[in-house]
Every structure is written in structure tokens, then in C-alpha cells.
Amino acid sequence: MTVTTVRVPAKVNLELSVGPVREDGYHDLVNVFHAVSLFDSVTVTPAEELSVSVEGPSSVPTGPDNLAARAATLLADHVGVRPHVALHIRKDIPVAGGMAGGSADAAAALVACDALWESRLGLETLLELGAEIGSDVPFALLGGTAVGLGRGERLTSVEVTGEFHWVFGYADGGLSTPAVYAECDRLRAAGGGPQHWPRVSDDLMTALKTGDAAGLGRALDNDLQPAALSLRPALGEALAAGRALGALGSVVSGSGPTCAFLASSAAHADELAAALADTPHFAQVRQAHGPVPGAEPVN
Ligand code: ATP
Numbered sequence: 001m002t003v004t005t006v007r008v009p010a011k012v013n014l015e016l017s018v019g020p021v022r023e024d025g026y027h028d029l030v031n032v033f034h035a036v037s038l039f040d041s042v043t044v045t046p047a048e049e050l051s052v053s054v055e056g057p058s059s060v061p062t063g064p065d066n067l068a069a070r071a072a073t074l075l076a077d078h079v080g081v082r083p084h085v086a087l088h089i090r091k092d093i094p095v096a097g098g099m100a101g102g103s104a105d106a107a108a109a110l111v112a113c114d115a116l117w118e119s120r121l122g123l124e125t126l127l128e129l130g131a132e133i134g135s136d137v138p139f140a141l142l143g144g145t146a147v148g149l150g151r152g153e154r155l156t157s158v159e160v161t162g163e164f165h166w167v168f169g170y171a172d173g174g175l176s177t178p179a180v181y182a183e184c185d186r187l188r189a190a191g192g193g194p195q196h197w198p199r200v201s202d203d204l205m206t207a208l209k210t211g212d213a214a215g216l217g218r219a220l221d222n223d224l225q226p227a228a229l230s231l232r233p234a235l236g237e238a239l240a241a242g243r244a245l246g247a248l249g250s251v252v253s254g255s256g257p258t259c260a261f262l263a264s265s266a267a268h269a270d271e272l273a274a275a276l277a278d279t280p281h282f283a284q285v286r287q288a289h290g291p292v293p294g295a296e297p298v299n
Helices: 067-079 101-116 123-133 137-142 177-189 202-210 213-219 225-231 234-244 266-277
Strands: 004-021 027-046 051-055 085-090 145-149 154-157 164-170 249-252 259-263 284-290
Touching: 004 101, 004 137, 004 177, 004 202, 004 213, 004 249, 004 284, 027 101, 027 137, 027 164, 067 085, 067 101, 067 123, 085 101, 101 123, 101 137, 123 137, 137 145, 137 154, 164 213, 164 234, 164 266, 177 225, 202 213, 213 249, 213 259, 225 234, 225 249, 234 249, 234 259, 234 266, 259 266, 266 284
Parallel strands: 051 085
Antiparallel strands: 004 027, 027 085, 027 145, 027 284, 145 154, 164 259, 164 284, 249 259
16 A cells, blocks of 8 residues: 655744734735754555544644645645545644644645655645645745745745754743734734834845854844743743853744754754753753755655
């Protein structure tokens, strides 16, 4: 029997610049995505009907609302086959952690079903289908480092020299992305947050291009961070603890609550991870490097 497994990375937002709320309720974003070596995997097996099983956190839905199931259904409609597959998801990306784990699983399901059904749609079509599922899905297909415009789905890859070493602090319990955007709007309406057109920082682009970890650490920036901190005040202390322990920079990943800390080398990441694990701030501390490729089949 044909079985296809696809591995897919988490993302951290190196910069997330949020414009004013649009008439359709969304925000224009400028998003610098960076794929890191924390992976989920999705295995698809031909079956009598569509089903989802999850290895890992129990908070992930196993019905048709699972983003991997939605991806399999959308691809099947596009190709003209029945979505009769068993999807098995091994989760290592935190759930509702601001690292786009659900979107990653959708991207992995698209690649896995495309291989299983031998539809050979090509990246452009998969990117379009991915954008229909969610604005973070196309980046999980592409991987690497990329600037995302619009709601984050119009992607341009960014040239990066070398590798960056990260430590991630997972919180106990997630934050809802819509709730964080709503808090961002509330803070801005009350005059407490930035109100600007989204943009990419030149310093960030230069640091990526030259492989300058110290420069990247200084340039990390997330407009959703004040909102995440407002909803979860303890995150402020967690970020400060990482800086006090020598991180080159610290930032809330996406809508949080995962905190990302940049280290100067793999050895520095080892030390920083051990030191952060000794603090009371995180349920789990993980190391990763980036950039890494997007969703790809495992041999
Ligand atoms: P983002 O960074 O894109 O805002 P996130 O990392 O904060 O997302 P996800 O882990 O993608 O959040 O999950 C958000 C919600 O999506 C979960 O609370 C869960 O109910 C739902 N969900 C649907 N499918 C999945 C999936 N395959 N894995 C995880 N969550 C899923």
C-alpha cells in the first residue's frame, strides 16, 4: 500500500508589521517569515473514508475542521478524486503557539496527497490552494525565509547567508490569533500602540543577507507583541529573562505565546536553552536552527 509522509517546519516571524484594520476586517501585513527546525509530520494512507489521527497534544481537532483534513478535501475537489485518506499527524509544533502549526499541517497534507494521488500540481498551484485554507499555509510550503505581503500569503523569498540558532520557550496553553488581533486593535484605538503602514526594516534585510546574528537580534520586531503581552503579562518577564541570559534578541513569535530567542552560535543556543529551562517561565524549552526548507516528503 502507498504511504506518503511529509515533514513540515514551524515558522517564526522575524518581523511582523501590522497595518490598520481594513474594511474586510483583516489587516495588511508585512511579514518576514523564517522556517525553523521544529517539525510536524503528516502521513497519508489510502482508506475507506477521510479520517484524522493526532500523535501529541489532545487539543488538536480530529474532525473536518482539522486544517490537514480541509487541505486534503480541497485538493481532492481540485483534482477530481474522493478525499479517502487516513491522515496521521505527528505534532511537535506547539498548538496555538504563534508558530503556525495548523497551517504547517495543511501544507504537509497538500504535498502528501499530491504525491499519493500523483496529481503533480506543482508549487504555484499548491501555493494558490494553500492560500484558500489560510494565509500562513503558502509559507509552510515554501520554507526558507520570505517576505509575505497582503494577509501574509503573497511571498517573496529572501536571500540569507548561513544559519541562525534559536531557542524557543513554549508556554502552558496557547493564545487565540483572532483574540490577539482584536487586542491589538483595541490598544491602538486607545492610543497605546503603533499606527503605521506596514513596512520591512532595512536593518533586518541587511542582517539576513550578511548573516549578522547580532544585527538580526536587534532588528527582531513584532507589532502583535504589545497585544500578546497585554493578554499574557508574564510574557514580558520571560522575554527579559532571555535577554538577561545573553540572547542577542527576543521576540514573541506571531500572535504568541511562544517566545523566540536568538543565540550567536549552536553552542550559545545550548547554553541559553539550559539557562532558560532553569527559569520558571516556560513549560518547555526547545532549540532549532533556520532557515530550513518547506514541506517535503520524507524518504
Ligand atoms: P498562527 O501562528 O498561524 O496564528 P498558531 O500557531 O497560533 O497559528 P495553530 O497551532 O495553527 O495556532 O492552531 C490554531 C487552532 O487551529 C488550534 O487551536 C486548533 O483548534 C485549530 N487546528 C486545526 N487544525 C489543526 C492542526 N492540524 N494542528 C493544530 N491546530 C489545528
